[in-house]
Amino acid sequence: MDWLRDHAWETWLGLTIVLGVLEMLSLDFVLLMLAAGAAVGMVAALLGAPLILQVLLAAGAAAASLVLVRPSVVKRMHSGPELKTGHAKLVGERGVVLNEITSTHGGLIKLSGEEWTARPYDESLVIGVGEAVEVLEIRGATAFVHPVPRLES
Structure with a gap:
């Protein structure tokens, strides 16, 4: 001791x-x-x-x-950051309309450097060429988009 x-x-x-x-x-x-x-x-x-x-x-x-x-x-x-892979990482991204998008006739958007088939999330909308859109959902190979509001000046 x-x-x-x-x-x-x-x-x-x-x-x-x-x-x-x-x-x-x-x-x-x-x-x-x-x-x-x-x-x-x-x-x-x-x-x-x-x-x-x-x-x-x-x-x-x-x-x-x-x-x-x-x-x-x-x-x-x-814990760490939530990892999104595949189509899930495109939800929330913004793209540009290449062909007019309607609910009856899907168009094309440029999204993350790739062309995607797109349809409007709200079926009553018609989204024109050159408009900025945000991806709200991906179903299969189709992006469901909504126009990004613009501030008019």
Whole structure:
């Protein structure tokens, strides 16, 4: 027990390093929080705190970081931007009408550098050549579009 008291900070440092290395293998952020608690225990040992206080401070810091820090870190690491692929990424994009678009006779639009068959989303509309349109839906190989309002000046 005397050896542990004389070398407490080195023991806490070794525990911090071992837990940090094991965290790199697990990537679950639990061992990292325990390593943070061990680091607090090391600081307490360096400041000359008794062993029981070192253990209590290390356990308290580890528990606090598990409860307060880990959930937000895990949420941030496991979430990312929503990935849209295929036709879904074209919804919301804007294009230009190449041929007049009516509900009875679909036209063509230039969309993301490609020509697409298009129909008006609102069947009562007629969309003229050169108008800017926004894609509201893709069904099969047909884009359902709506004209983008223009500000008249």
